[in-house]
Amino acid sequence: MNANQRGLFVYVVQGLLCLLLFSLVPLQAQENFGTILGTVTDATGAVVPDAKISASTPAFPQPLETVSDSQGKYVLPQVPIGTYSVTVSKVGFAAVRQQQLVVNLGSRVTYNPKLEVGQVTQVVEVEAAAISLDTTSSRTSTNISSQQFDGIPRGRTFNSILALAPGVRQEVKGGGAGVGGFQVDGASGSENSFIVDGVDVSDVRRGSLRAQAAIPLEFIQEVQVKSSGFEAEYGGATGGVINVATKGGSNSFHGQGYLQFTNSAMNA
Template sequence: MKTITTIFVLCLLAVAAVSAQDSRGQIIGRVNDASGAAVPAAEVKVTNAATGVTLSSTTNEQGNYEALYLQPGIYTVRATATGFKSYARENLEVRVSDRLNVDISLELGAVTETVNVTATTPLLESTNANLGDVVDERRITELPLSGGNAITLMRFTTGLNDYAAPNHPSLAAGMDAVSNVGVNGTRGGNVEFSVNGVPNMASTFAAYSPPADMVQEFKVQTSTYDASVGHVGGGNVNLVLKSGTNKFHGSLYEFHTNNSLQATDIFQRQFYYDPASGPQTPEKFKTVSPQTILNRFGGTIGGPVWVPKVYNGKSRTFWIYGYEGFRRPGVERGNYFYTVPTAAQRSGDFSALLGANQCTNATATVGVCGGAFTTPLMVTDNTGRSLQA
């Protein structure tokens, strides 16, 4: 029984691993000499520039190596082998779910000598056929975000159709609106969202979007040929959170707007200047443009895990914390509609709803309505036709 339980748990873990798209990247390649021959037993080290975390790999008999589970960021690749000069390549960017091929050519010489590779063309991911775009930290930081939601930048991806209500920044927290997109003509609700490779779905829409200052970058795939992201008919949006680094860092922010900072729209102006809706008074304007206040505030902080005289997690263990609050006191439009009947309406007099219209009943002549109605109530339109209300 214990063996069966163990096998069952392992199967569940395997299914979970297959069903999630890993947001971490990989660097693979081959180490060879100047003649193109493979260099076995070479040591390759991949170091994250921000955290100092280093992953080591040793080449096999064919000279191949691989560095797996790399958090998105900037890396330095170093290679050493007996009888060859050391190799170093800096500023190598690994993005969300990247699988980069970096071949290394070693020159004969002493290990103490180093060949630095600095001027190279940007790497193209040639190990799969996925199409899409990566929205990096710079764009998240410098471009305006609707409602402060980083995911809204996915709308700039080629082939993506936005079905959400336009120009409504206060809906940024409503993920059913923000994530209502389609890819290459598919219907809304056919895009899978994930955070750090973990599914982030509530029905057919994204369940949650972290504060923008917590987002490292995200990848929008519009053609998902990889089976790990083939769960839906549309695309895939894989978002990666920031990590703590070897230095303590953080941010604080506050975004504020109110009705005094916003111009009235065409419908508000039409109602305010319409004589039929009453004279133009300050009280009327308050119903047209009522109190509307939006406050979005928050902050982040992170760094290495450090307990004085107990543990120093520099280049090993990190933490980060983020918070965002949203306050929206006020009303959306004003009290245009009343659902509680007036005293006259409760006694049967609904003439106030007709305004200046003419009305009559079956036995009386046409006149201005007033008092309780008898049955049937007749109303005349602008052409003089008599209609039963």
């Protein structure tokens, strides 16, 4: 082997090592938000371009803003989960405000406002709920919010509520791996992916949830269990994808106390 061949061999080996190292690094999933989208029209059904759409919530100091395109369509991507007030306005029309628009983890909320001719200073309040429906995806998923699991018996960590989703049950044989395995629609516990705030925290060898990644429910805002038809970024999972969003801060001071007591005398 001459010097040129040796140099080429070294470059090939270095390239293969780099690819191997990158493949071992857990990739960040992109979905940790929701989306608000729709079409702005007037009273006659004609589309309204260049309308300003603003989504605000008490949890954030600045609203999310965009404008409708030439076809009246708009998209607010990567909207943090929460409850929003969406205001749509344009010169020559009365502003429309949609209250209590709920954005869940991974949801696509369709809101199609209709503007009436009037002054911008006029505001039409809408209380009807917007529709969270994505007709472009075949994904099957279940969202479990903190409002739902706060009122039911549960364990300390978020994995204790996964059985609330259809098709999910604990896999007894996976009990020695982290906090135990979970079957989703019959797949083994090693075929799942656990995502917390966009980061894959699954055990690299077993695919189970590591004990240190089993976050207490007091810190969880929402849990989403995807059982089929999920996106390409979760290609490493052939069972289910458990997507978890933790709570954010707020402008109010609050806290919570917890006491746990066990004793053999309490056993049945």
